[in-house]
Amino acid sequence: ERITQTVEITKHVVDIEEKGVKLRLTIVDTPGFGDAVNNTECWKPVADYIDQQFEQYFRDESGLNRKNIQDNRVHCCIYFISPFGHGLRPLDMEFMRALHQRVNIVPVLAKADTLTPAEVERMKNKIREEIDHYGIRIYQFPECDSDEDEEFKLQDQALK
Numbered sequence: 001e002r003i004t005q006t007v008e009i010t011k012h013v014v015d016i017e018e019k020g021v022k023l024r025l026t027i028v029d030t031p032g033f034g035d036a037v038n039n040t041e042c043w044k045p046v047a048d049y050i051d052q053q054f055e056q057y058f059r060d061e062s063g064l065n066r067k068n069i070q071d072n073r074v075h076c077c078i079y080f081i082s083p084f085g086h087g088l089r090p091l092d093m094e095f096m097r098a099l100h101q102r103v104n105i106v107p108v109l110a111k112a113d114t115l116t117p118a119e120v121e122r123m124k125n126k127i128r129e130e131i132d133h134y135g136i137r138i139y140q141f142p143e144c145d146s147d148e149d150e151e152f153k154l155q156d157q158a159l160k
Helices: 043-063 091-097 117-133 150-159
Strands: 010-018 021-029 076-081 104-109
Touching: 043 091, 076 091, 091 104, 104 117
Parallel strands: 076 104
Antiparallel strands: 010 021
């Protein structure tokens, strides 16, 4: 089935169980930003959505019946960056700058399999430089526990 382009903010909820731990994962799909003729403040609907979810959770926490609170806060933004071009677009920088105070941002190089390993490395380095230059805070993986085995530590380091 062909996946159509998202035109509005859409929520998909998936229940996951791993090793006896149940987790409800909510994926919030946002429209392709930068596709419009006028992209001025096109990140505003996403920022407003994130703020609304935090406000709703705060209201629920402040209420009397706190047993059945659903946590719909946005905890992570996976931000896909176009592999075509020379790093971040001005729209990417503005979008991440508007959101980095609200949510953890994990930048991902989209369609990286269309590039050679050398191109991927060059692109990642360019994006990292631009993120640092513009003062955008992205998610930093925490250090792994000292009691983990060496293979896990090496895998953790590679991911970072």
